[in-house]
Amino acid sequence: xxxxxxxxxxxxxxxxxxxxxxxxxxxxxxxxxxxxxxxxxxxxxxxxxxxxxxxxxxxxxxxxxxxxxxxxxxxxxxxxxxxxxxxxxxxxxxxxxxxxxxxxxxxxxxxxxxxxxxxxxxxxxxxxxxxxx
Numbered sequence: 001x002x003x004x005x006x007x008x009x010x011x012x013x014x015x016x017x018x019x020x021x022x023x024x025x026x027x028x029x030x031x032x033x034x035x036x037x038x039x040x041x042x043x044x045x046x047x048x049x050x051x052x053x054x055x056x057x058x059x060x061x062x063x064x065x066x067x068x069x070x071x072x073x074x075x076x077x078x079x080x081x082x083x084x085x086x087x088x089x090x091x092x093x094x095x096x097x098x099x100x101x102x103x104x105x106x107x108x109x110x111x112x113x114x115x116x117x118x119x120x121x122x123x124x125x126x127x128x129x130x131x132x133x
Contacts, residue, residue, distance in 0.1 A: 067080075
């Protein structure tokens with residue numbers, strides 16, 4: 001009879017350990033998932049940063065045009081606009097920590113930010129084109 005009790009106790013302990021393991025896995029999975037509110041907040045922050053980058057690119061375009069009108073030449077780089085006082089120091093970085101870029105493509109000047117993914121040439125890039133006359 002003792003053997004039956006020992007076997008029953010061993011089965012009960014094994015079941016208890018299995019149940020505790022399942023509970024631990026479920027808790028780990030629950031903690032690893034972001035709550036819906038955090039996903040919403042993170043998305044809102046990225047949208048806000050993107051909107052800020054768009055506004056800054058427009059400011060760069062305006063500074064580019066002011067430089068072109070007053071100097072009768074195109075700036076060599078965006079750093080030139082900062083050094084000449086057309087833009088505030090420190091504004092050469094987008095909200096994602098990347099440098100804005102100015103490049104000339106044919107009859108256009110292209111001012112761009114790599115966007116939220118921080119990689120140039122992807123669909124989320126923020127681009128402003130200025131036609132050169």
